[in-house]
Amino acid sequence: MESLLVICQSDVAAERDRWLKQLEKERRLAGNTSEAYERDLRQFLVFLTAHLGGAPGLSDLADLKPLDLRAFLAERRRGGAGARTLGRGMAGIRSFLRHLEKAGLANAAGITTMRTPKQPKSLPRPLTASDALRVVDPDLQMSEEPWIAARNVAVLTLLYACGLRISEALSLSRQDVPVGTQALRVTGKGGKTRVVPLLAVAGEAIQEYLKLCPFRPAASEPMFRGARGGVLQAAIIQKDMRVLRSALDLPETATPHALRHSFATHLLAGGGDLRTIQELLGHASLSTTQVYTGIDSKRLLDIYDRAHPRA
Structure with missing residues (x-):
């Protein structure tokens, strides 16, 4: 240098x-x-x-x-x-x-004030619904430690079932997820908070992890822990996801963040309202959320090309 x-x-x-x-x-x-x-x-x-x-x-x-x-x-x-x-x-x-x-x-x-080169538009790459379900399946986890396998299931389920960013999921404490709660109050980018429904499957995954986890952080501390008891880092989940996607023969685009994309894309494909999805994701601007309409349109065009006799 x-x-x-x-x-x-x-x-x-x-x-x-x-x-x-x-x-x-x-x-x-x-x-x-x-x-x-x-x-x-x-x-x-x-x-x-x-x-x-x-x-x-x-x-x-x-x-x-x-x-x-x-x-x-x-x-x-x-x-x-x-x-x-x-x-x-x-x-x-x-x-x-x-x-x-x-x-x-x-x-x-x-x-x-000079304009920079125009940025190419790239769409997020979500997983299919079946692949997303395989990623969060407790029976398909690769860790030999039952509590670590349960931890990974809980984190990945929060990303897919609730659309959380990985940083948002890892910052949750036990007091943020009381037993039986049906909603999470999440603090996202810029300190903004939003309320996200907590599906029963996500709540059950969290409780299973807490039951097996050998560490007991304070109720106000992040509940997800690394192998030695420290606060779980995103890099560990990303590494474990690489191992899992290799074992499940998933593409390299199958990352933890892709589960958040999958959450939004699958909601939209199921008829979800764009404004509601924006609120659930914690996007400041609707234009950020609108990228998912491009994904859904692409999926429809792919189906048309494969299925229509005149395509």
Whole structure:
């Protein structure tokens, strides 16, 4: 990796350090996001060093034109970067230039309002209803530890039966799921709460797990536990799901999050109202939920192509 002072002058390096501290303390971005932003900026500075014929200083960044940014995007595209990668990679550059603008060191309005390459639309890939049911079948789990198998069934059932995000399921405590309850109050993205019906099969899976689990966290602590008693991490469920899908001969798209997609798609296929599904999923915008209408339309077209005599 290039030394910072090889690809920029000391005044840029100093502002870069201030920007990263601001991201960490004031905006409270996740560590991975801050690292990605720093990587975006470093790639841009490497380009500018070659583009300008020397390491850029603040004066060079203040004089940047949209044409310079287009040249950067063109070089990344020649290197094999796709539209999604280019769009995501602009985030760190824009953030740093806005930081300079707020500090009175650059006028970034023209650059930060530039349109990024159009993102390809991709549909979520749900499981079929029969495959989703196999994933949550207690008799098909791969763990030799009965309590871990029961834990996985409970978590995966919450994703499919209730449409939870994996982070939402893993944050549930025993007091969030009292015996006999028919609804969950879930805290989702942005601290927003929503009420989701708890199907009997999901409640029974949770109670079976709690009965077998050798650990007894406090009622207010996350109830799902790892093999050594710590709070269960999403990576463990994702790993166990990879083992399960291999054993069941499911596609690589069969991930824990795909069960949430399956929840929405199967509700819609069964006549569910789009607004209701939006509320159940905790989507802030209806447009986010509308992607599932594309999945259902595709399924109908596939059936038409296979079955209609004139297709």
